[in-house]
Amino acid sequence: MDRAVPGRRRRIHSDEFKEQAVQASQQPGVSMAAVAMAHGINANLLRRWVRERAQQRGDAVAANDKPVGxxxxxxxxxxVPPAPSGEPIRIEVRRGATIIAVTWPAGAADACAAWMRELLR
Structure with missing residues (x-):
């Protein structure tokens, strides 16, 4: 944030300022947004500077993006537990004066559940 040109709203930052901000953002455990705020600049601008510095150095990835093995x-x-072949499923449904008793094979429990869903709609 070195100087502002009259008639323009953009600030012109020195190369030293940019390098200092980029270096600070590359420290382990440091947030780029926090570094940007500390330097009084927008985080997107700092990210652009980091990307530009990486391209200038010929890095394929930014310095803090270390490849992970x-x-x-x-x-x-x-x-898978064995299918229960023991006791069958026994269901008794009462609706008013009507009683329905159903015995279903335990190995077909999924089909029994689907049937019950349809019945109870």
């Missing part, structure tokens, strides 16, 4: 972790495949 892939780490393969072993995973255990959860075992």
């Amino acid at each position: 892939f780490i393969a972790l072993p995973m255990q495949v959860p075992s």
Whole structure:
């Protein structure tokens, strides 16, 4: 924020000021927005300066965007519990004077649930 040209609203910042702001934004754990506010500039302007400096240096990525490697972790495949073949599902529905009793195979519990949803609509 070195000087303003008369008749213009844009500020002209020195290369030293830009470099200082860019260097401050590249420190680990530092927010670019916080650095921009501390220097009295817009965060988007600081991001542009960082991008321009990276392009000038020929960096493929910005200095704080370090490539992350892939780490393969072993995973255990959860075992599927065996289908219950024991007791059947028994349902008794009462609506007024009407009583419906249904016995459904336990292995077809999904179909039983779908049937119940339709019945209770």
